[in-house]
Amino acid sequence: MKQYVIIGNGVAAAGCIEGIRSRDKNGGITVISEERHAVYCRPLISYYLEKKTDPGRMQYREKDFYDQNGVRVLYNEKAEEIDALQKTVRLRTGNLLSYDTLCVAAGASPFVPRFDGIETVENKFTFLTLDDAFALEKATDRDTKVLIVGAGLIGLKCAEGLHGRVREITVCDLSDRILSSILDAERAKTVQRRLEDNGIRFLLQNSVKQFERSAAVMQNGERVSFDVLVLAVGVKPNSGLIAEAGGEVNRGVLIDEKMRTSLPAVYAAGDCTEGTDASIGEKRVLAILPNAYMQGFTAGVNMADGNATFDNAIPMNAIGFFGLHIMTAGTYVGEAFEETDDEGSKTFFIKDGCLKGFILIGKTERAGLYTSLIREQIPLDQIDFELMKKSATSAAFSAQKRKTMFGGVTDGTD
């Protein structure tokens, strides 16, 4: 009987379990979980603060998921070291776990830069785990003034989550725009306005020079007082275990299209990894939930002697603030084309005759058709892209292609 070990208990681990069990019903699976919770939907922690969900509904899988899959979970446990030659994992408790194949799905940690005086701040938080959300819930009330450092996805979802709970929210960022990893300057302004209309204040191109207990002295001299500080500057992949074991690591653990690391019998999946971005063909950390699941599943299949490939990962995000929906995907290279009306805007980035990326604000219907143009790198001269720009519709495809999509007819190429 094979022994599988998974380091981490997030969505990539759940994918890995399901991948293994799709081929091997009997092998032993052990999950090492630093968190005390069964796998939950991490991106929903802001929705929890918003009271749009609760811990019960945030469970990623059914209650009996681990039992049904014959998985042993070691909660509040940590992997300290991987020995890729002996094929063992040393735990914090000192115990050794032996494996035949190992998956590192260790996730990411908050990146907290050094700030002068940060040690004087009592109420400081990060925002990545369910326990972070519980802690913030406890630390805030209607009179609380919140300062969030970082206007990225995490910082802003945190702001939205806290919005109805607290008196005042200020968000600062060194960048000149919000969501700088996914939006261009103009689109960022549109989204910023929506947040400002809801009372969130921004200090951009401005960072904290020094903290003094419950105040931040900004680089421009402004003084911001707060009761609660949230540090949401960024995240870093937890790649240390692989690096220390001698595996190849860049920003994240380097993996191939089979989710193999450079160490024998060691796979990796999820936010700790750096795989290939199919929209540009370069290595990139793609820390998003859909990729975590798909990478985990692929790793699981291959760990159980299967032959699975996941080679069309692209960056993509569906995110919304106060009812304004935003979708982005791919890479913003090549020529930009824009479609704007009262409902919102669509921006497309085209290079070498293929769609490479898009930004949709407010107009998100059937956006998956655009996403698949990027994933599959479909030559745009094969479709009616003029129609497609206005409306994501398979009417822009050939009748033959539609028959394969909706008519149950194969395309005749196989």
Place this chain on the structure above:
Amino acid sequence: MKRIYVKEEWCLGCRLCEYNCAFANSGEINMAEALKGKQIYPRIHVEGNNSITYAVSCRHCEDPVCVKGCIAGAISRSQGVVQIDREKCVGCLTCVLVCPYGALAPGENGSMIKCELCLQNQCGAPACVSGCPNGAIVYEERDENQ
């Protein structure tokens, strides 16, 4: 398994499928009460261009990317049917971002709706199919690999 297939050359573009779908999933017994004067939220949509129309609904993929992509663990596949748990759904639209068919859309309360083949509602079989006046939507068992 049985799936819904469309014959676009037979589609009249009448959108009756949308109304029958919205009614079937409304929980009401009277169609006028269910739909009259209301914004409807069908799980099938007629699309097209100047020359053709056809109805689009969930393909119930063998390897559904919406299930893998859902950040709320709200979409699952059971006996071939891709289903959504609207209690878990938070309306983030990630499924819209990943579905290559455009088969999901927000419902009346912002949580997502999709075709579940009318297996859970009072119809028991797809209302769009039985109500299509021209036989342009069918519900059949086919081997798609042949």
